[in-house]
Amino acid sequence: MSELRWDPLKQHWVIIATDRGRRPRDFQVEPETGTLTNCPFCYGNEDKTPPEIFAIRPDGEPNQANWRVRVIPNKFPALRIEGDLRTRGYGPYDVMEGIGAHEVIIETPDHDRQLADLSLPEITDVLIAYRTRILDLRGDPRFRYLVLFKNHGKRAGSPISHSHSQLIAVPLTPPVAATELRVCQEFYEAKERCIFCDVVQFEIAEGTRVVREFGNFVTVTPYASCFPFELRLYPKRHSYDFALLSDAELMELAQALKDMLCRVKSVLRDPPYNFILHTAPPRQQRLGKPEYWGSIEYDYHWHIELVPRLTQIAGFEWGTGFYINPTSPEDAAVFLREVELDFV
Amino acid sequence: MSELRWDPLKQHWVIIATDRGRRPRDFQVEPETGTLTNCPFCYGNEDKTPPEIFAIRPDGEPNQANWRVRVIPNKFPALRIEGDLRTRGYGPYDVMEGIGAHEVIIETPDHDRQLADLSLPEITDVLIAYRTRILDLRGDPRFRYLVLFKNHGKRAGSPISHSHSQLIAVPLTPPVAATELRVCQEFYEAKERCIFCDVVQFEIAEGTRVVREFGNFVTVTPYASCFPFELRLYPKRHSYDFALLSDAELMELAQALKDMLCRVKSVLRDPPYNFILHTAPPRQQRLGKPEYWGSIEYDYHWHIELVPRLTQIAGFEWGTGFYINPTSPEDAAVFLREVELDFV
Incomplete structure (x- = not known):
């Protein structure tokens, strides 16, 4: 369960994503990066991710290879789709359940090509996936804001090197x-x-x-x-x-x-x-x-x-x-x- | 010259510290770290820093060895002491000269001991230096806020490993x-x-x-x-x-x-x-x-x-x-x- 907590001094909400439960030693090792054989974002490993939400593929079944862009729920989401939007008090603080959506847009099946390397039609496909997912998530009235972003490289917060973007729906305006x-x-x-x-x-x-x-x-x-x-x-x-x-x-x-x-x-x-x-x-x-x-x-x-x-x-x-x-x-x-x- | 620039969209001021003029290649090399022989914060290298503003030393002349804590102006200050506080317009933006003070508190003459390693009397000396410099800079009515902080380690923004803190006086409330x-x-x-x-x-x-x-x-x-x-x-x-x-x-x-x-x-x-x-x-x-x-x-x-x-x-x-x-x-x-x- 993740939780949104309000700091009355700094006047901000923070997402405490305890599902990801990081202990001290977790900060001392470099996160693993995928390789061509075990990367869950590569062709053939579709069953290593949660079932897809959306994909651009010329033909074929969902959750099989042969896609160009694929959108999946984040396996370790910062926010979860189920829960209660109401806030409650806790001493001088406020708290609410961490409701939201957290999706991953896999921009290409190629493990070694980054977004900058893709062709113009391929980048257009990625943008079409962005648009599709934004329009869909807007249908949920609990979400007040959608954050579409990309982290490229470990130092920018991306432990997985296979090119991807993320879309997070949050229940309040950041x-x-x-x-x-x-x-x-x-x-x-x-x-x-x-x-x-x-x-x-x-x-x-x-x-x-x-x-x-x-x-x-x-x-x-x-x-x-x-x-x-x-x-x-x-x-x-x-x-x-x-x-x-x-x-x-x-x-x-x-x-x-x-x-x-x-x-x-x-x-x-x-x-x-x-x-x-x-x-x-x-x-x-x-x-x-x-x-x-x-x-x-x-x-x-x-x-x-x-x-x-x-x-x-x-x-x-x-x-x-x-x-x-x-x-x-x-x-x-x-x-x-x-x-x-x-x-x- | 550094400059404060106002972003009307994000509603914040930014310090553009062009004195430090970083070109693309400057971001590709690791910054140099001092060693015992060339570190400007070590005993015997007092002439490699600007003249000291304050020091705790049992006896002896300023800018000589034998100090316990030493405060110097930053050699590459983000803000400068001279200039004009008035803002002016520039298209949709505002701009003002980068007025302020930027001091470095060298916490110990020992190159290899960090703040956590110092004895209680030594840490007390550091805190006395903080207090002294804060009280002094408050005398300048142009400064609206004083920021005393410490960066420990390269990943926390400190290219110099010799233990030190910084004090920046800014002309507006951050x-x-x-x-x-x-x-x-x-x-x-x-x-x-x-x-x-x-x-x-x-x-x-x-x-x-x-x-x-x-x-x-x-x-x-x-x-x-x-x-x-x-x-x-x-x-x-x-x-x-x-x-x-x-x-x-x-x-x-x-x-x-x-x-x-x-x-x-x-x-x-x-x-x-x-x-x-x-x-x-x-x-x-x-x-x-x-x-x-x-x-x-x-x-x-x-x-x-x-x-x-x-x-x-x-x-x-x-x-x-x-x-x-x-x-x-x-x-x-x-x-x-x-x-x-x-x-x-």
């Missing part, structure tokens, strides 16, 4: 999303514009932090980057919900995403990285309160955020929430722009 | 501190009690997360720990400001601190860790606004927070601000309590 959703709505109420549209237009006009434009997409190094070589990928035209993109739009996004991943891989020699998709929650789930539902189509702007894991989060950053970045985003953009790519 | 200061005041206004006193009393009565009591001090694993084996060290009696502690109180704190560090070292085999001191800012600097000054003596409670760096902060945590902790604090407390220590 703090980073809550701030973003509130800022967008307040800006819209004051100015009747999308704040992200302002930022994107300013960055394109300014140019010093633009890494690449690709049709309707632009990749920039954020002005107030917390980490060296941080990147954001925005649609240029206003678009609030990733899950509403057409297949043609996902094909264009696949190009922009592959371009971003290949530049990072080239400049920083295949660093560990994390990326996360920020997209609008279903309007009636926005911050859980009707007063926030109104304008989400107009005020929010979906995007992807990527951070290469080059530096350690040290005492200062963790203790203050205040980041020190040793590489200016303008310098990072110069290095990232210089890469010559030949895939398109 | 987000974590701002939340804490606001919560304490709101709780006090509603109940005329200190919220930390409630938490400490509840934890002592409950017992399951108490690791050790030591006179006026108690070490606990926090109920909503974000990380495995996270610890907090609290004074049991209400006390809002670390810098007001007497020498006798610092001697008692030295015992509790050494106990905490030795337990972590023993259970987790000398893991990398960070600790940070949370203490009250000068009342007239609290959140920069007079309405927050009133009750700080009554509503705030200083403490030390420690996190062993056992897990990676991955995409989910970074992208949401929502943490998944695989070890319950109750289990962590059991392991930490079991350690037999012989220093007291």
